Amino acid sequence: MEGFLDLYLELNVPSPVEEATWHRWFEVWLRELGVTDPCELSLCLTSDEHIRQLNREFRHIDAPTDVLAFAAEETSTPVELQKITGVRLLGDIVISVPTACAQAKAQGQxxxxxxxxxxxxxxxxxxxxxxxxxxxxxxxxxxxxxxxxAIQEDLEVTHGQQP
Incomplete structure (x- = not known):
């Protein structure tokens, strides 16, 4: 079942995790969750300012947050596209790296x-x-x-960063 995921990665800020690692993690997670259809999702690593703008626009909360998810399956369009393309459109995940960094530091992770x-x-x-x-x-x-x-071995690798 190798290669059943199309992952679109947008890096608005640097990431300590390489693209191939992100891809591997999502494939492992999808298999763990029983998802077997070919699927597509996007991951955007961004700034507090950008995620604050998205949070304000879509959740009416004028503050940064750590992660936002925009599920494509909440609309009928992805279902119609899946019928045509055979690919399940999952949606978009947006993560604020500065907020994640602060949370990691606070937790000693x-x-x-x-x-x-x-x-x-x-x-x-x-x-x-x-x-x-x-x-x-x-x-x-x-x-x-x-x-x-399920990805513990990967997490034990530093990915070029300090704890």
Missing amino acids: RLSRELAWLASHGLLHLLGWDHPDELSLQRMLQQQHHLLA
Whole structure:
């Protein structure tokens, strides 16, 4: 099932994680989640200013956040496109690297691990997960721990950064 994911990576800021690693992580996570259809998603690593603008525009919250997910499957267009192309359009994940960096530092984690944590959170949202209450949040966090465990060997590599 190698190569079932088209990942579009937009780097508005530097990333400690290489593109090939991002691709591998998302493929592992999708397999762990039982996604077998050819699919497509985009990941944008950006600034606090950019994510604040998106947060204000789409969530009406005028503040930066760590991760936003825009699920394509919330509209009927991706379903129609999938019928034509055979590719499942998942959507877009946007991560603020400065916010991720601050969170990683506060938790004593590597930035690459925090970015993986946020990306896995965004992916779950693209696949329909949500956390409107404490129980669903706990389930989602458990799933994120499971996804990070699936890439643990990669996370032990520094990706050129210090802890």
